[in-house]
Amino acid sequence: MNIRVLNRPIGQASRLRVVQNHCDAHGCTGCLVRHLAICSALPAEEAAALEQHAGDVVVPAGQVLAREGDTRRYVFTVTSGSLRRIRFLPDGRRLVAGFLMPGDFIGFSGATRYRHSIEAIEDSVLCAFSSQDMRELCDRYPELERELLERACVELDNTRNNLMSLARMTPVERLAGFLLDMAARRKRQGLDEASVALPMTRADIADYLGLTVETVSRCFTKLRSQGAIATDDPQHVRLLQPEALEALAEARG
Amino acid sequence: MNIRVLNRPIGQASRLRVVQNHCDAHGCTGCLVRHLAICSALPAEEAAALEQHAGDVVVPAGQVLAREGDTRRYVFTVTSGSLRRIRFLPDGRRLVAGFLMPGDFIGFSGATRYRHSIEAIEDSVLCAFSSQDMRELCDRYPELERELLERACVELDNTRNNLMSLARMTPVERLAGFLLDMAARRKRQGLDEASVALPMTRADIADYLGLTVETVSRCFTKLRSQGAIATDDPQHVRLLQPEALEALAEARG
DNA sequence: CGCTTTGTTGACGGGGTTCAACCGCAGTGG
DNA sequence: CCACTGCGGTTGAACCCCGTCAACAAAGCG
Numbered sequence: 001m002n003i004r005v006l007n008r009p010i011g012q013a014s015r016l017r018v019v020q021n022h023c024d025a026h027g028c029t030g031c032l033v034r035h036l037a038i039c040s041a042l043p044a045e046e047a048a049a050l051e052q053h054a055g056d057v058v059v060p061a062g063q064v065l066a067r068e069g070d071t072r073r074y075v076f077t078v079t080s081g082s083l084r085r086i087r088f089l090p091d092g093r094r095l096v097a098g099f100l101m102p103g104d105f106i107g108f109s110g111a112t113r114y115r116h117s118i119e120a121i122e123d124s125v126l127c128a129f130s131s132q133d134m135r136e137l138c139d140r141y142p143e144l145e146r147e148l149l150e151r152a153c154v155e156l157d158n159t160r161n162n163l164m165s166l167a168r169m170t171p172v173e174r175l176a177g178f179l180l181d182m183a184a185r186r187k188r189q190g191l192d193e194a195s196v197a198l199p200m201t202r203a204d205i206a207d208y209l210g211l212t213v214e215t216v217s218r219c220f221t222k223l224r225s226q227g228a229i230a231t232d233d234p235q236h237v238r239l240l241q242p243e244a245l246e247a248l249a250e251a252r253g
Numbered sequence: 254m255n256i257r258v259l260n261r262p263i264g265q266a267s268r269l270r271v272v273q274n275h276c277d278a279h280g281c282t283g284c285l286v287r288h289l290a291i292c293s294a295l296p297a298e299e300a301a302a303l304e305q306h307a308g309d310v311v312v313p314a315g316q317v318l319a320r321e322g323d324t325r326r327y328v329f330t331v332t333s334g335s336l337r338r339i340r341f342l343p344d345g346r347r348l349v350a351g352f353l354m355p356g357d358f359i360g361f362s363g364a365t366r367y368r369h370s371i372e373a374i375e376d377s378v379l380c381a382f383s384s385q386d387m388r389e390l391c392d393r394y395p396e397l398e399r400e401l402l403e404r405a406c407v408e409l410d411n412t413r414n415n416l417m418s419l420a421r422m423t424p425v426e427r428l429a430g431f432l433l434d435m436a437a438r439r440k441r442q443g444l445d446e447a448s449v450a451l452p453m454t455r456a457d458i459a460d461y462l463g464l465t466v467e468t469v470s471r472c473f474t475k476l477r478s479q480g481a482i483a484t485d486d487p488q489h490v491r492l493l494q495p496e497a498l499e500a501l502a503e504a505r506g
Numbered sequence: 507c508g509c510t511t512t513g514t515t516g517a518c519g520g521g522g523t524t525c526a527a528c529c530g531c532a533g534t535g536g
Numbered sequence: 537c538c539a540c541t542g543c544g545g546t547t548g549a550a551c552c553c554c555g556t557c558a559a560c561a562a563a564g565c566g
Contacts, residue, residue, distance in 0.1 A: 110406045152405040153363045166419035167463030210420030
């Protein structure tokens with residue numbers, strides 16, 4: 001059944017400490033992820049309006065930002081670090097529904113409660129708006145709502161691609177696709193796409209790809225022995241033959 | 254690899270014939286799926302504005318409404334019938350990413366081209382708007398854009414639930430969840446939720462649940478022998494013990 | 507140092523895929 | 537009317553991939 005026992009207690013959903021007036025140094029105009037974030041829908045002049053509502057949240061590695069079932073009070077944009085979106089079945093089976101990286105938006109849901117828990121993989125910083133403020137901003141700036149819809153659609157497309165992976169692709173194919181996705185994200189952040197950093201554990205990857213840690217590990221060694229990738233250490237992969245990976249992940253959109 | 258060979262040619266993407274001024278008999282105000290559809294975001298008085306742009310499309314069973322890769326020109330709302338959203342891998346593996354029922358909206362995507370083909374399972378009728386008209390309607394009626402965002406989020410939640418199914422649930426659990434989903438849809442349409450009609454084939458269900466036809470069939474017999482369901486014929490299932498199904502599908506949100 | 511966690515590899519077994527046969531049904535055409 | 541065919545669904549038997557169980561190395565940390 002692939003149930004892993006966690007020896008250390010799951011991090012408590014600590015009371016969110018939202019620091020008002022975030023990015024004191026630069027404000028929204030100097031925001032490092034502005035070009036990636038939803039805020040790019042608004043002209044720079046409106047930054048002041050944004051800043052009035054924005055606040056920063058710092059989440060140390062392993063801590064919980066939001067807990068499944070909690071009432072949704074904030075929406076977030078990841079500024080730095082990385083997080084995982086997870087859910088548990090009653091018997092302990094875990095799903096990782098996705099990884100959240102700088103520029104990603106958290107808060108696409110009509111539900112009044114969180115449908116997934118969100119845990120920090122590394123120390124992370126997020127820019128937070130109360131759901132209410134977000135609603136008001138959307139009413140005031142239709143471009144913002146349009147941008148949100150646009151992003152929700154992209155997210156939907158990506159999630160459907162993952163469906164394809166899980167339903168009909170072999171373990172190696174899934175891993176190849178995953179590595180390419182991570183590379184694409186790095187490129188989006190302006191980093192070198194040939195070397196991919198994997199902040200998450202093998203267990204996270206397994207629960208994301210619908211496999212076991214052992215299978216994930218074996219797939220890594222398989223790709224390595226094929227010469228498609230090289231791993232300096234478990235968290236750092238170099239894509240030696242991206243074409244080979246693409247051939248495997250082919251037709252994932 | 255689970256590749257099924259289709260002996261008959263795949264239906265051609267026939268030129269869409271959009272009949273202007275749809276629902277001649279009643280118009281939008283008399284629309285049977287209005288309460289389910291995005292149009293419910295607008296007051297009935299605005300129906301006239303809608304009708305100017307709406308048109309009907311009739312798709313016979315087995316025919317293709319939209320082909321993966323085609324440029325996206327229309328968005329649709331299903332009025333009657335049912336369709337499947339599919340995609341193929343180059344080697345013939347198929348994924349059914351979802352089923353579309355009355356009230357469902359087709360067109361959540363920023364992409365300029367369709368990411369999936371859409372085929373009619375039964376004879377179906379859809380209400381169509383050109384993407385351009387839809388854009389203009391959204392600009393004019395912010396409530397509409399908000400409704401779209403709302404729906405996209407619901408769709409995203411549902412798709413993530415499916416991820417959970419595919420990644421971490423056993424075949425019987427997946428089937429149980431699927432049957433409950435179908436029952437919930439029937440309820441939404443005001444029909445009896447204890448008896449579920451399955452217009453799609455076992456192959457469709459298999460490709461949707463990430464299984465083979467054989468496994469799906471065996472799961473049906475398993476549920477039947479447990480007394481959880483009864484099947485009058487393959488397309489008509491009665492849910493005798495919904496609680497039993499829920500226990501299986503537990504925690505799928 | 508002990509202890510835990512993470513990652514990797516090996517051996518084994520089971521569940522689902524694969525392969526195959528069969529039935530019922532709907533066309534189809536002699 | 538009845539063979540013939542194709543298709544959808546079900547069931548059985550064999551195989552094999554991946555999950556399970558186990559052992560071990562390396563790294564982090566008190």
